Amino acid sequence: MTMKLHVTVAAGFGGADDGGNFPGVGRLDNATLELNSHLRHARYYGRAACLVAATVSRLQMGLRSPTDLTGLVCNGGPWNLCTSWSFLSRAREAGPAYVNPLQFPATLVSATATAGGLSVGAHAFSYVVGYDHFAFFETLLRAAQAVRFDFAQRVLTIGVSTSDTAIETASEKAGICEPLDVALGFAIDRSSVGTHFDLLGVTNEEEFLLNYPAAVRYEAVWSKEGLTFPLSIPVSGHDAMGATGAVLILSAAMHHERLASSARGGPEFAVSLRDDNRFMAAVFRLGNGSLFAHWITGLAIPQRERRSLR
Amino acid sequence: MRAKDLTVKPGIVGLSAVTSVGRDWPSTWHALLEGKGASLSFLQFGSEFSLDVPVSGVIGLDRSCTEHPTRGATSRLAEMVLTPLSRGDNDSARLYGASNHSESDILLQLSRELPDDSSLWRGLLVDPIPEQLLGSAGNWCSSACTSSLHALFAALMDFSETRTERDAIVVGADALSAVGVMGFLRAKASTHGECRPFNLKHDGILIGEGAAAIRLRYPCSDCGPIKILGFGMSCDAFHPTDPDGAGIWLEKAIRDAVRRTGCDVTDIAAIISHGTGTPKNDLVEGAVYERIWPEGRIPITSIKGALGHTMGASGLLNVLVAVEASKTGLIPPTLGGDGYVIHGLDLVQGMPRQIKSSSLVLAVASGFGGNNCACVIGPDSL
Numbered sequence: 001m002t003m004k005l006h007v008t009v010a011a012g013f014g015g016a017d018d019g020g021n022f023p024g025v026g027r028l029d030n031a032t033l034e035l036n037s038h039l040r041h042a043r044y045y046g047r048a049a050c051l052v053a054a055t056v057s058r059l060q061m062g063l064r065s066p067t068d069l070t071g072l073v074c075n076g077g078p079w080n081l082c083t084s085w086s087f088l089s090r091a092r093e094a095g096p097a098y099v100n101p102l103q104f105p106a107t108l109v110s111a112t113a114t115a116g117g118l119s120v121g122a123h124a125f126s127y128v129v130g131y132d133h134f135a136f137f138e139t140l141l142r143a144a145q146a147v148r149f150d151f152a153q154r155v156l157t158i159g160v161s162t163s164d165t166a167i168e169t170a171s172e173k174a175g176i177c178e179p180l181d182v183a184l185g186f187a188i189d190r191s192s193v194g195t196h197f198d199l200l201g202v203t204n205e206e207e208f209l210l211n212y213p214a215a216v217r218y219e220a221v222w223s224k225e226g227l228t229f230p231l232s233i234p235v236s237g238h239d240a241m242g243a244t245g246a247v248l249i250l251s252a253a254m255h256h257e258r259l260a261s262s263a264r265g266g267p268e269f270a271v272s273l274r275d276d277n278r279f280m281a282a283v284f285r286l287g288n289g290s291l292f293a294h295w296i297t298g299l300a301i302p303q304r305e306r307r308s309l310r
Numbered sequence: 311m312r313a314k315d316l317t318v319k320p321g322i323v324g325l326s327a328v329t330s331v332g333r334d335w336p337s338t339w340h341a342l343l344e345g346k347g348a349s350l351s352f353l354q355f356g357s358e359f360s361l362d363v364p365v366s367g368v369i370g371l372d373r374s375c376t377e378h379p380t381r382g383a384t385s386r387l388a389e390m391v392l393t394p395l396s397r398g399d400n401d402s403a404r405l406y407g408a409s410n411h412s413e414s415d416i417l418l419q420l421s422r423e424l425p426d427d428s429s430l431w432r433g434l435l436v437d438p439i440p441e442q443l444l445g446s447a448g449n450w451c452s453s454a455c456t457s458s459l460h461a462l463f464a465a466l467m468d469f470s471e472t473r474t475e476r477d478a479i480v481v482g483a484d485a486l487s488a489v490g491v492m493g494f495l496r497a498k499a500s501t502h503g504e505c506r507p508f509n510l511k512h513d514g515i516l517i518g519e520g521a522a523a524i525r526l527r528y529p530c531s532d533c534g535p536i537k538i539l540g541f542g543m544s545c546d547a548f549h550p551t552d553p554d555g556a557g558i559w560l561e562k563a564i565r566d567a568v569r570r571t572g573c574d575v576t577d578i579a580a581i582i583s584h585g586t587g588t589p590k591n592d593l594v595e596g597a598v599y600e601r602i603w604p605e606g607r608i609p610i611t612s613i614k615g616a617l618g619h620t621m622g623a624s625g626l627l628n629v630l631v632a633v634e635a636s637k638t639g640l641i642p643p644t645l646g647g648d649g650y651v652i653h654g655l656d657l658v659q660g661m662p663r664q665i666k667s668s669s670l671v672l673a674v675a676s677g678f679g680g681n682n683c684a685c686v687i688g689p690d691s692l
Contacts, residue, residue: 071545076452078435081417084489088421096359096492104493105550105678108410109437109452114550114679121547123559126679127453127460131437138449145467149316151543167435170420174431205472 005144005188006195006287009250010062012055012160012183022233023250024055024159024184039115044102048079048162049115051183055158056119059185063154067189071124071152073142074112075135075159075242077179082166083107116158124152133222134273135159136245137280140202143188154189159246161239180238184246195287197253200268202282212283215268216259218252220244222275231255245273249282260286316540316570318470319690320526321533323477325630326391329520329617330366334394338617339634342642343662347616349504349516357488358422363500366518366618367486375419380433382416383485384409387521387623388439395479395525403477403525405448406465408457409439409622410484418488439483455584455619455677456543458482458522458626459685463541469528476528483521484621491517497551499588506646507585507612508592508657515586518618522626524633535668535689536636538629539573542566546680552590553676557598560682564602564674567684571670575602578686579669580641580658582628584676585612586619587646591676596652606656609663615645625675625683632673632687639667 013026030050034042037053045053052074083106090099105111110128117126124146130138136159143155161179163171171178188199201208209215220229227244233251240247249271256269272281325335330348332338348369352361356373373383388407397403416433419425437450451461458480465478494500494517505516527533544563546554553560568575584595599610613631620627635641640662647659670688 076437076450078437081434084417085421087489087492088418091359091488091492092422096361096495099492099496101493101496104489104497107489107493108454108678110410110454110457110677110679111550113453117545117547117679118550122545123547124545125453125460125543125681126545126547127451127456127681129449129451129464131450142464142467145464145471149467149470170431170434173426174428174435176432176435 005147005190005199006192007197007199007284008059008062008187008189008195010055010059010185012051012058012185025180025182027181037115038119041102044100044106045111045115046079046083046106047164048077048160049106049112051160051162052112052116052158053119055183055185056116056156059156059187060120063187065191067154069124069153070120070122071143071146071155072113072116072120072122072126073139073155073157074116074128075139076109076128076131077161077242078167078170079112079160079162080107080109081170082164085166112160116156120156122156124155130242133241133244134278134280135242137202137273137282140186140188140199140282144199144202147188147190154187157186157188159184159243161241161243177239180240182240182243182247184243184250186246197287198285200283200285204280206279209270209281209283212268212270214266215270215283216256216266218248218269218271220248220273222273248273253284257286316466316470318473318528319537319539320469320478320528321530322536322633323525323527323530323533324395325633326394326523327520327627327630328368328387328390329620330368330518331616335630342613342616342631343640345643345645347645352486352491355486359488359492361491361495363491363495364503364516365486365491366516368519371485375416375430380416380429384483385439387485387519388481388483391483391521391523392479392481395523403479404468406451406461406478406480407439407448408451408461408482410452410454410457453677453681454679455621455624456675456681456683457622459675459683462626462629463543463683465526466538466541469526478526479523480526480626481521481523482623482626484519484623486517486519490621501587504646505587505615505618507587507615507644508596508610508652508655509647510650510652512587512589512592514588516614516618518620520617520620520623520627522623522630524626524630535691536633536687537690538685539688539690540567540571540686542570542684544682546682548680551678553594554680555594557594559680560595560676561598561601563682564598564672564684567672567686571686573670577670578608578672579665580635580671581608581610582632582635582671582673583610583612584674585614585644587614592652596655600654606654609641609656609658609665611641611658612644613642628673628675629685629687632671632685636669636671636688637667639665639669641665
């Protein structure tokens with residue numbers, strides 16, 4: 001039998017209260033972000049790592065019960081690119097003996113997880129999984145497994161996507177749209193205190209959804225033309241890259257909460273993403289948490305609108 | 311609510327490796343037993359930076375990005391270890407991969423020339439290793455030098471969760487990178503001479519490159535008795551690069567791995583250690599072994615004096631050595647030893663050490679960010 005897990009959500013940026021944006025989407029200048037990250041030597045970690053640390057801090061504030069063993073999983077992406085670029089540029093300009101050793105850890109792909117792990121004291125593990133649009137679903141899968149198999153009592157999964165000078169340049173040269181600035185954190189927990197919804201399952205097998213016939217389904221499709229999703233999501237003209245799953249799930253949860261409150265939908269909902277070769281889905285049940293309420297204020301979420309990311 | 315048990319133990323179908331001492335796993339294993347190592351100046355590997363630092367590289371590896379615009383040396387290493395284990399286009403094995411620095415070759419070329427070739431730029435944004443080698447259904451992990459063990463653990467958790475008939479291939483790969491060589495040099499963590507793991511004369515790591523892969527199957531009637539019996543993981547969450555001086559989280563990962571095997575620490579016959587040759591790592595790791603197995607009651611070896619530190623591949627290479635050591639009862643020697651071993655450790659030096667075959671062998675890896683992983687390998691019948 002699948003173990004039910006509990007989910008608490010937090011956004012790295014402000015939501016409706018800060019100007020009507022979708023929670024977790026925004027734009028902070030690097031100095032403010034570095035300050036909010038509470039990381040030592042934050043400026044050397046890179047923007048994505050600071051975003052992860054800031055999101056972890058916000059998530060921690062929403063978690064009412066402490067836990068002994070926390071793990072952290074982030075989605076992957078080119079978040080080490082800018083630091084690596086500046087590291088190499090410095091080596092060319094001044095010589096290898098003059099590169100900054102404080103920048104070195106942030107040249108690794110896993111720097112985001114390291115930053116988040118240090119912030120929260122993630123003594124179970126802190127690592128990065130996935131590299132594409134399915135990555136956040138993968139972080140949920142690994143988080144749920146880690147709790148079920150008793151490697152952690154709580155796992156923070158962070159969906160992060162950002163842009164900086166190097167990513168902007170690379171996106172332009174590659175002809176790919178620039179990544180969205182977004183950071184969303186989900187805490188996957190055995191304890192249910194203060195949580196927003198339950199994670200009933202996460203899978204890469206379509207048959208799994210047959211176990212939840214009552215669930216309302218929010219199905220996203222990734223194709224050459226971009227992403228289609230039955231809800232409007234705040235990423236027009238941008239690509240949420242590895243954080244796409246987090247944006248889809250939060251959009252669906254907010255919409256479903258409204259549906260459920262008007263007695264039009266049951267408590268269960270499923271969010272899936274597919275492309276030509278791959279499928280991932282997560283099934284949730286609305287909980288007692290009401291944090292979405294203030295995010296929903298001021299947001300129009302039309303149904304069945306199809307919008308492309310590209 | 312009770313946690314689920316990791317009761318599925320897939321069989322090991324095949325091992326594969328490319329290292330500085332061998333182009334495949336059998337030749338690498340024999341070189342390790344013979345005490346062979348490889349160390350050359352980084353200058354020999356054609357970097358634009360004048361860095362006369364000893365490294366352990368794969369001679370003849372194609373490091374260009376010209377023929378395959380979005381592939382560099384790391385992709386090629388991964389491809390080299392996947393080929394012997396793969397069954398071609400019809401292979402339904404699920405792939406799990408890992409690396410540290412991704413394709414730094416592409417970054418080097420781009421940042422020097424700023425060309426307009428869009429495929430190169432795309433290669434920076436969309437990691438070409440998982441995309442091209444693992445296919446769209448691949449699973450990808452990165453956690454610095456524990457990357458390949460986190461990928462292995464993901465595969466094992468999937469086996470236990472689905473319990474259906476399937477194959478999985480886990481691959482870890484990392485190529486020499488100028489960013490890495492400069493970074494370790496500036497962090498004063500790179501050796502200037504010989505890498506000496508667990509030796510009081512140690513001065514740093516020998517930066518290496520390589521790849522390792524393992525094919526697992528469940529169920530498997532003809533795979534042999536040696537399996538991955540238990541694993542543990544933890545994170546110091548202490549410092550971006552340094553280990554926690556007390557080593558309590560490394561100790562927890564090791565004890566958890568043994569506990570999940572259903573055995574006692576006294577049942578472990580040998581350790582394939584992380585053993586980087588840096589004072590910070592070796593003193594902490596050595597102290598942990600001394601606490602768990604007091605007075606040198608267990609033989610320990612490190613392969614990093616021979617192969618160098620192969621970064622994202624190093625954890626999986628330790629697992630391969632542990633599999634072979636459990637099968638054959640032979641523990642390869644640690645290179646760079648000359649008697650000044652950290653007090654309290656039984657470091658295998660000079661000649662391979664014979665242990666009872668079909669013994670339990672522990673493989674350990676740690677990495678930047680403080681991650682620790684430990685695996686117990688041995689016969690399933692225990």
